[in-house]
Amino acid sequence: MQTEPTPSQANFKRSMKVRHLVMLSLGGVIGTGLFFNTGYIISTTGAAGTLLAYLIGALVVWLVMVCLGELAVAMPETGAFHVYAVHYLSPATGYTVAWLYWLTWTVALGSSLTAAGFCMQYWFPTVPVWLWCQVFCVAIYLLNSVSTRFFAEGEFWFSIIKVITIIAFIVLGAAAMLGFIPMKDGSAAPGLHNLTASGWLPHGTLPILMTMVAVNFAFSGTELIGIAAGETEQPQKALPLAIRTTVARLIIFFIGTVFVLAALIPIDQAGIVKSPFVLVFEKIGIPYAADIFNFVILTAILSAANSGLYASGRMLWSLANENTLPRCFARVNRRGIPQLAITVSMLGGLLALFSSVIALDTVFVALSAISGFAVVAGVAQHLRFTLHVPSSLSAGGQCAAAAGVPRPVLSASADPGIYPVSAGVHRAGL
Template identity: 65%
Template sequence: MDNENKPGFQRKMQARHVIMLSLGGVIGTGLFLSSGYTIQQAGPFGTILSYLIGALAVYLVMLCLGELSVHMPETGAFHTYAARYIGPGTGYTVAWLYWLTWTVALGSEFTAAGLLMQRWFPTIEVWIWSALFAIVILFVNVLTVRFFAESEFWFSAIKVLAIVVFIIVGAGAMFGIIPMENSQPAPLFGNFVSAGWFPNGAFAIVMTMLAVNFAFSGTELIGIAAGETVDPKKTIPKAIRTTLWRLIIFFVGTIVVLSALLPMAEAGVTESPFVTVFEKIGVPYAADIMNVVILTAILSAANSGLYASSRMLWSLADKKTVSPVFAKLNGKGVPVNAVIFSMAGGGLALLSSIFAPNTVYIALVSISGLAVVVVWMSISLSQLLFRRQYIREGGLVKDLAYVTPWYPVVPIASFLLCLASLIGIAFDPTQRIALYCGIPFILLCYGTYYLTQYLQKRGTADVDSI
């Protein structure tokens, strides 16, 4: 069902908004903070390999999403596709998983923002900053869709520019063009293998894939925004076509520089590896400037995350699978109730920062990563089944406005790559909590859906018999 004719919903996003919205969701804590954890676990060379594999996986998923979202542009589309082509229970579960992905991510983004502020204000509690930023992001989201899109565009533009500068300055330091602090020699590529090719074993690459997938989560926001996009048949393909080179430049390029300049023993999540690298280069005030940029990036990711989770909740209500109160739109076309409820979920995740920000943060990343990977798997499977049904019903592939190439290799390969990352975390004690929390949540969603359907049918039958 196309939302173009739905009263109150407005198509205000242009191609530049959708592209930057996707970047806004992708470039956040996963790149700026979790990358240090990945280097620590998989080693520099292993981390580069992990991000290359992750980039390939998410690009294949985006190719699948492109065909679905252009053919059926809807707000909160993933669960609709899953419900239609896999099963209604799966659609319901996918929607709540994606909502969980971003509400938990909201908590981790706000926690990370608070941690960054401690560089300048070490005596102020992390949660105070986190709460302040949450209020700001809530305000931006309850205004018009156009205001949200425009603010996200400029948020994202700042961090894209900063990452380009970081790569250029970092590459200069790698090759000795820019001198290192204390006259250290140019590291070149020495740190890549200083501790061995795979210091913790090659399997560490598989174990870190979930953190890498979390870093890439947000790319699929292109599909979420399809229902509020001007001319989705042109806008969505344009946004998807640029996905691969964006991922390679911003992620793989950044990780190469980080891995070259940051010894494995110094990587972690207590401080952004970006800040650590700039301090090593010794550029005056560069670390503070980068801290501001990272803060902007994190708030941008939270902005995108609240948008995504609220639209998914709206879509659930629109399909009458949750309370219709979340389907209500205000005069500006914003689902305010869904926005507030989603922020409340993020607030619960945020509370964890009061108790253990340096340990719970990784757990939050793992839970969000698990959920988004399952959602990606549903997108791949939905496209596989959609194309099969489309052809069976007499449709011609050449009539599709956007075609997933190399069918069925692309959806199958993307599904298997995502599945491999889920298997890997079972062997990582730090991230295993994602399975302990994620699997029961999935079973709870399925159980809730079928119990609700049973009670509804029973209620209808009782009414009919009167």
């Protein structure tokens, strides 16, 4: 049994497919957090500590994805976080979550535009950063304004570049680690030596906890699947498949990448002065390593900006759809785009860009810090969602069947005040 879209969503186009959802989520995760922060984490916690930290992060991502997936399959809404919080916590909490999540992505949008400008200065040092910011601002705005399918295709190809880079890195790095590819300086293949050279946990276990913020930042972005649920073809089938595929690939990509990095880079050489990926490529002797990686970083940044504008625009639409913003923000054009919400979100991103330049140590830091509350509230939404279902329902259901976690089967009779959900959630594999 499929959940029909609510009337207020009738103008949105269900044009995203599974491949778009998978790459949207992967693209949101594989970014600057992985490319730059990993070196800092290795130098702080050691090889084993880094692997353990990323394993914990992967577990958290799996839990969040399963929670979000169950909510999204039951209620495939655009701007889902806001709607879930309204129904299972309170309207005030939903209102707060929506604005905090909007703030999260507008801050990320502004900082991404600035970072993209600095990336371009690597090749064009005489061109000012603000000019590149304007160019990328127009490009991202157009990607989000043509159609949902156009946005999804753009994000798909942004993500493909990052995924290919990660796969190539793991393959080439593993070959160098085992001696199949000689090191540029003629040194012997490190094998597993660097993993234990400084001890399994050279600084103890406390640094693992201290670096979990950086690890969780590296994994952030998977929740975009929930935002896109209302614009996906057959969400009851597409969402569970996309979630299972995304989580499996994330674990392989992240853990495989961290393992290769820790094996090839001694702990005293890891840090944040230079990306660990560039260090490894230079050690192997890959020509133009810095140029290649600058291009990959640029695509990662533009991918984050593209996703950020999409998510923030849909969240504004959701607020208007719940009558907490003027109804003009809920208008959707014939292409299925909430154009006014997209435009205002872009303006918010530009304001965040200005604050990152003018008031970096005050306003920008405060915006970045308070926006993180939206993630915590998301966990509370699912907890209330599970408690909202009467305990008299059948206990034979399976939530996240792939993991075998027992859960009651949801029933359409659970509560007339919530969206119609059914055992189809269980059959979908969530």
